[in-house]
Amino acid sequence: MKVRLMMTCREATQLCSDQHERTLTRRERWMLRVHLFLCHKCRKFAAQLAMMRDALQRVANLQADSSPAKLSPERREAMKHELRKLV
Numbered sequence: 001m002k003v004r005l006m007m008t009c010r011e012a013t014q015l016c017s018d019q020h021e022r023t024l025t026r027r028e029r030w031m032l033r034v035h036l037f038l039c040h041k042c043r044k045f046a047a048q049l050a051m052m053r054d055a056l057q058r059v060a061n062l063q064a065d066s067s068p069a070k071l072s073p074e075r076r077e078a079m080k081h082e083l084r085k086l087v
C-alpha cells in the first residue's frame with residue numbers, strides 16, 4: 001500500500017480556494033500547510049488569492065458605503081483603483 005505524504009499542486013490550489021467557502025478538515029489543513037511550506041508556486045498562488053479576495057472585499061465595502069446617487073469622485077476613483085489591481 002502506497003501512502004502519499006504530500007498532496008499535488010492541483011489538490012493544494014483547490015483547497016486554497018475551498019478554505020474560503022467551507023471549513024477544511026484537520027487533515028486537509030495539515031496537508032495544505034505542509035504543501036505550502038514546501039511548494040513555492042502554491043505559496044505564491046495562495047498569496048495572490050488572498051490579495052484578490054482582499055481587494056474584492058474592499059470594493060464591496062466601498063459599494064456598501066455609497067449608493068450610486070451619492071458616489072463622490074474620490075470614492076469612484078478608489079473603486080476604479082481597486083478594480084484595476086485585479087486585472
Ligand SMILES: [Zn+2]
Nearest residue numbers: 009012039042
Ligand atoms: Zn504546489
